[in-house]
Structures are given as C-alpha cells and as structure tokens.
Amino acid sequence: MTEKMTDGLEIKAGAGSDDAALFQLMNAFESFKMENDARLDRLEKRGASDPLTEEKLERINAALDGYKAAMDRAALDRARPSLEGGRSDAGDEYKEAFSAYVKRGEEKSLSVGVNADGGYVVPGETEAEITRRLTEISPIRAIAGVRQVSSSVYKRPISITGPATGWVGETDARPQTASQTIDAISYPTMELYAMPAATSAFLDDAAVDVGQWIAEEVNAAFAEQETAAFVNGDGVSKPTGFLSATLAAESAWAWGKLGYVATGVSGDFPSDDQSDVLIDLVYTLKAGYRQNASWVMNRRTQGAIRKLKDTEGNYLWQPAAVAGGNATLLGFNLVEAEDMPDIGAGTTPIAFGDFRRGYLIVDRQGVNVLRDPFSAKPYVLFYTTKRVGGGIADFDAIKLLKFAVS
Known part of the structure; x- marks a missing residue:
C-alpha cells in the first residue's frame, strides 16, 4: 500500500524486502542532497533561494521521514513473537x-x-x-x-568525587587523604x-x-x-x-x-x-x-540538521547503513x-x-x-x-x- 508520493518518491509500508526499503531510503537521500546543493549554490550566487526548490526540498525531507517511519514499523512488526504461541x-x-x-x-x-x-x-x-x-x-x-x-x-548511591590520592617516596609520610563524596x-x-x-x-x-x-x-x-x-x-x-x-x-x-x-x-x-x-x-x-x-x-529538528555540511562539503546527517538501524549525525546514532x-x-x-x-x-x-x-x-x-x-x-x-x- 502506497502511503505517500512526492516527486516520484513512493513510501510503501511493509512492501518489499529490508534491502529494497533501505535502497529507497538511500535514493531519497541522494535526491535530497542534489536539491539542497542546488539551493546552497543559488544562495551563494544570488543571495536568495528559489521558493520552488525550497518547497521540493521540504517534500523530499518529509519523504525521508516517511521512509524511515515505514521501515521502523516493519522492523517492529517482525520482532513481535506470539506470546503463548496461540495454543x-x-x-x-x-x-x-x-x-x-x-x-x-x-x-x-x-x-x-x-x-x-x-x-x-x-x-x-x-x-x-x-x-x-x-x-x-x-x-x-x-x-x-x-x-x-x-x-x-x-x-x-553514586560517587561524585573519588578519594584523594597521591605519590609518595619509600620513606615519606602517608598523610590521611580526603574521603570520597x-x-x-x-x-x-x-x-x-x-x-x-x-x-x-x-x-x-x-x-x-x-x-x-x-x-x-x-x-x-x-x-x-x-x-x-x-x-x-x-x-x-x-x-x-x-x-x-x-x-x-x-x-x-x-x-x-x-x-x-x-x-x-x-x-x-x-x-x-x-x-x-x-x-x-x-x-x-x-x-x-x-x-x-x-x-x-x-523529526523537525532532524529535518533542519539534514541540510548541514562539514567544511569539506560532506553531509553531517547520514541515513541508516542497515535496515532497522538508526540514522547517524557526525558518526553517532540519532534517536527520534x-x-x-x-x-x-x-x-x-x-x-x-x-x-x-x-x-x-x-x-x-x-x-x-x-x-x-x-x-x-x-x-x-x-x-x-x-x-x-x-x-x-x-x-x-x-x-x-x-x-x-x-
């Protein structure tokens, strides 16, 4: 069942294999990068963005959220065993x-x-x-x-500060140290x-x-x-x-x-x-x-983060590398x-x-x-x-x- 279509991007919940769903997500992200690069290029050259490009970018951004949500639902459904086997x-x-x-x-x-x-x-x-x-x-x-x-x-109980310690010579005095907090x-x-x-x-x-x-x-x-x-x-x-x-x-x-x-x-x-x-x-x-x-x-904050790049032009946000995984930001898992x-x-x-x-x-x-x-x-x-x-x-x-x- 198709949930949404935007600029040729279909979101099909539960359709196809995990690999196919992941491939769709990666394709959507590539489309997102192309449109965002075009937006940034126009901003640099003309000082203003094209409203049509902005609108298309937001649609693809929403499609990315939809793909990830569909994959998460499918992964959750597969992970649910029958409690008592129906017996x-x-x-x-x-x-x-x-x-x-x-x-x-x-x-x-x-x-x-x-x-x-x-x-x-x-x-x-x-x-x-x-x-x-x-x-x-x-x-x-x-x-x-x-x-x-x-x-x-x-x-x-949690230790806020450990006990005080110190180095001493073989014959040096051992003064009492402060207790931990x-x-x-x-x-x-x-x-x-x-x-x-x-x-x-x-x-x-x-x-x-x-x-x-x-x-x-x-x-x-x-x-x-x-x-x-x-x-x-x-x-x-x-x-x-x-x-x-x-x-x-x-x-x-x-x-x-x-x-x-x-x-x-x-x-x-x-x-x-x-x-x-x-x-x-x-x-x-x-x-x-x-x-x-x-x-x-x-997800709205994540949508804004997706547009950011590092100094070498690489996108900071990256889609999940495996089906059911999390997207990453600067190499760390991102949780919605x-x-x-x-x-x-x-x-x-x-x-x-x-x-x-x-x-x-x-x-x-x-x-x-x-x-x-x-x-x-x-x-x-x-x-x-x-x-x-x-x-x-x-x-x-x-x-x-x-x-x-x-």
Missing part, C-alpha cells in the same frame, strides 16, 4: 487462570494472582512482552539504563495506566490469546506516556524528565545540573560554520561517555523523540550523551489488570497498571544544545 493447550495453569479472569471474570483457586487491591497480576510472559515492546517503541527506554525493582522506591539519588515509581475495552463476543472467541491482546492494547499507550515523562516529566505523579533538570552553561557546570552549549544566536544556528556548535557539543562530553553516545531530537522541543528562542531541542549511564528508568515488577464489566456496558474495560519511575543518574553524561545567545 490453548499450553498446560500452564496460571496462564489459563489469567485467561479465564480476562474472558469471564473467574478467579478460580489461584489466589496468588489476585492483587490485594483488586485485579490480577498478569503472567510473566505478558509482563516481559509489554516491557520488551516498550523498549522497541519508546526511543528513550531503548537507550536509557533500566532497573527492575520490587519496592516502590529505588535508591542509588557520595550522593544518593531516589527514584520513586509512579503508576501508569491504560484501559483497553473489548466486547463480550470478542472475549468469548476461543482463538483470542488474551495475553497477546493485553500487551498489544496497552504497549503503545504506555510507550507514548512514558516517553513524554522521560523527556519533560516534572516528577509529580510521573517520572522526572532529563529536560526538567536545572541547566547551566558548560563553563559553569556543577553536579546536579545539566550542562549546555549555546549556539550564540537566539532561536537559530550561527550564520557561519553552523556545524561547529554540534562539534563543540560532542566534545563537551568526556571520552568515556562519547563511546556510547546518541543524539536525541524530534517527538517530545523534544522544536528549535526556538531559548529552547534545548538537541541532547547528546550516554543515556545508558545518564538516565535511569526504574520498573517495579508486576503489571496488574482489573476487569470492569459494569462501567461501559456492553464493553468490558481492563484497567491495566504498571509502576515506573525515572530520572537523571549521571549529570555529566548528557549535554544539551541551547538555541540562545548564551
């Missing part, structure tokens, strides 16, 4: 009890599955599938550190919920794999809410997002703040050597963090997160860092389902909850680009 004779009593509860409200004798507050704890396979799909769908969860805990709050960061878990609905006829269908159905219904809703919180959450009944941290210019950085590099222009890149600020941002990060660093930005802000005066639309070390997501074990056949007749509602927290783990591992004078 009603799996022989697992607990899964059968959960299925009976979802379909008919029966709790049988397996009271271990009943939550003290009402509802039912989903089988382990379903819980793992929800988390796995969240990892694939949520861009921040895919690159951040993740811990599973059994309590409501996870406390993590330890900070404890708490990550409370907050309740995240979704409430899918189904008809009784659907639930009565013997072929329905209820574990798979629950996972499919809630994973997209959970992922959307999670990603928004991991980026911008204020910590009130939700995780604390990394953009909610106190910001400081990199020259005045201190623990407890996120450092940023300013572009020097309010709401824009500098007029000359635009790519220099991106290179500056890369090298604000210490070498140990750069090895596993990723860029995080939304639509909850990142757009380029604007004083905004921080670009983050760069080792998110595996810089941001921690805490999942409390257990996903609960409460069956409600009364509130929305003739539908049966399933109040599905999980508890998740999140916050910055290392303030030195993530840096931001701020579109401001200073």
